[in-house]
Amino acid sequence: MTDIREVLLPLTDETVSSLRAGEPVLLTGPCYTARDAAHKRLTEMLARGEALPMPLAGQTVYYVGPSPAPAGRPIGAAGPTSSYRMDAYTPALLQQGLKGMIGKGKRSAEVVDAMRRHHAVYFGAVGGAAALLSRHITACELIAFPELQSEAVCRLTLERFPVLVLIDCEGRSALVETPII
Amino acid sequence: MREISCAQIRAAVAQLFLTANRQIAPDIRQAVTDAADRETSTAARYALSQLTENYVCAEEDGLPICQDTGLAVVFAEVGQEVRITGGLFSDAVTAGVRDAYTEGSLRKSVVDDPLFDRTNTLDNCPPILHTALVSGDRIHLLGIAKGFGSENMSRIGMLTPAAGEAGVLRYIVDTARLAGPNPCPPIIVGVGIGGDFEQAALLAKRMTARPLNKRHPDPRYAALETRALSEINALGIGAAGYGGVTTALNVAIATAPTHIAGLPVAVNICCHASRHAEINL
Ligand code: SF4
Numbered sequence: 001m002t003d004i005r006e007v008l009l010p011l012t013d014e015t016v017s018s019l020r021a022g023e024p025v026l027l028t029g030p031c032y033t034a035r036d037a038a039h040k041r042l043t044e045m046l047a048r049g050e051a052l053p054m055p056l057a058g059q060t061v062y063y064v065g066p067s068p069a070p071a072g073r074p075i076g077a078a079g080p081t082s083s084y085r086m087d088a089y090t091p092a093l094l095q096q097g098l099k100g101m102i103g104k105g106k107r108s109a110e111v112v113d114a115m116r117r118h119h120a121v122y123f124g125a126v127g128g129a130a131a132l133l134s135r136h137i138t139a140c141e142l143i144a145f146p147e148l149q150s151e152a153v154c155r156l157t158l159e160r161f162p163v164l165v166l167i168d169c170e171g172r173s174a175l176v177e178t179p180i181i
Numbered sequence: 182m183r184e185i186s187c188a189q190i191r192a193a194v195a196q197l198f199l200t201a202n203r204q205i206a207p208d209i210r211q212a213v214t215d216a217a218d219r220e221t222s223t224a225a226r227y228a229l230s231q232l233t234e235n236y237v238c239a240e241e242d243g244l245p246i247c248q249d250t251g252l253a254v255v256f257a258e259v260g261q262e263v264r265i266t267g268g269l270f271s272d273a274v275t276a277g278v279r280d281a282y283t284e285g286s287l288r289k290s291v292v293d294d295p296l297f298d299r300t301n302t303l304d305n306c307p308p309i310l311h312t313a314l315v316s317g318d319r320i321h322l323l324g325i326a327k328g329f330g331s332e333n334m335s336r337i338g339m340l341t342p343a344a345g346e347a348g349v350l351r352y353i354v355d356t357a358r359l360a361g362p363n364p365c366p367p368i369i370v371g372v373g374i375g376g377d378f379e380q381a382a383l384l385a386k387r388m389t390a391r392p393l394n395k396r397h398p399d400p401r402y403a404a405l406e407t408r409a410l411s412e413i414n415a416l417g418i419g420a421a422g423y424g425g426v427t428t429a430l431n432v433a434i435a436t437a438p439t440h441i442a443g444l445p446v447a448v449n450i451c452c453h454a455s456r457h458a459e460i461n462l
Binding site for chain 1: 224227228231232234235238239242243244245246247248249250286287288289290299301303330333358359361362363365416417418419420421422423424452453454
């Protein structure tokens with residue numbers, strides 16, 4: 001694929017509106033890592049009315065638990081994990097203004113509905129392309145929950161990180177539907 | 182009796198998991214490359230080309246192919262004429278896994294208690310060890326680094342004998358259909374038919390590491406493998422779920438005698454990053 005559009009993070013509302021399901025884009029800018037355990041903690045903090053360790057409004061979350069960084073690299077292998085495991089927590093984060101998510105695979109109807117209401121977009125990165133994706137991450141800074149090891153929340157800087165718009169802000173999906181008939 | 186020391190076993194196991202995580206098996210690499218060449222969907226071809234590029238990045242940068250470096254599963258075939266010296270066999274296997282994951286920059290993905298505590302064990306131990314006693318004076322070790330994106334999409338069905346071939350075929354294809362894009366297609370589908378509940382699952386897991394160029398020796402099962410593969414590819418899920426003609430690289434079936442009342446079918450899904458390595462000691 002040539003001439004792929006570069007999209008800057010954090011996302012603006014105009015950018016979110018312009019993204020269409022099925023479109024490949026290259027993401028450049030900051031995002032936060034969070035997967036199962038971090039999502040559980042973040043939503044528990046929200047339920048208790050506590051301040052979160054990072055801002056969510058306008059931000060993008062990447063569902064990733066990287067492998068350890070070898071000497072001289074900011075991060076190890078860093079491909080996406082399955083997004084559906086975060087579905088139970090996602091509407092609460094979208095409510096806080098989360099604009100973008102990077103993961104792989106399906107989302108629940110509740111998530112798609114919340115994305116529509118809160119004007120957010122879901123990007124897919126290629127699962128298992130983790131060493132390639134690592135080359136598009138130029139910085140990694142620990143933000144919270146170090147005891148969660150690979151599941152800690154980090155602030156990443158992406159540089160032309162290849163993704164596909166899997167579900168856009170109007171709920172259109174690029175994933176092939178395979179219902180049991 | 183031939184003697185094999187725990188130190189040898191430990192070093193061999195460590196090497197298996199380092200190799201499996203950093204270098205994809207040549208047959209899988211070839212199959213992914215061929216799939217990229219064949220692909221008609223632009224998005225899926227983009228995904229597949231990222232996978233072939235990823236193998237090179239992993240080699241050049243000293244990184245694992247995937248960040249989920251898996252739960253370590255070891256299939257050990259221990260010859261009855263082997264005497265293991267210097268400790269307990271299972272301890273040596275665990276120590277080898279610990280060495281690979283702590284010294285090789287591999288991710289530690291194991292939690293101690295599955296339901297309540299979920300505290301990381303920090304060394305990716307314990308591994309899952311299946312040991313069989315066989316004839317001879319060698320030890321054969323197969324290490325599988327099993328990612329859970331695909332493991333979570335696996336199923337076991339206790340079908341009735343009346344379900345027959347059509348029922349088995351449908352169960353296999355439906356498992357891939359339900360999994361959709363989640364297990365990182367193109368997938369490798371390991372199937373165990375027969376035995377009992379756990380033997381079917383064990384056969385299925387073992388089949389995820391069968392070389393892609395092999396077929397079941399019974400032509401009827403070989404035909405079922407080919408048929409299931411083409412039906413899964415006809416689902417159109419495609420690489421990374423982006424559509425296209427390749428959803429699976431292989432379907433591998435193993436069979437075992439079973440009870441007159443049963444037809445167990447286990448389907449163990451493995452992602453394209455099927456990481457396994459073996460060694461004979
Ligand atoms: S399913 Fe396989 S390729 Fe995908 S993230 Fe998990 S281990 Fe990696």
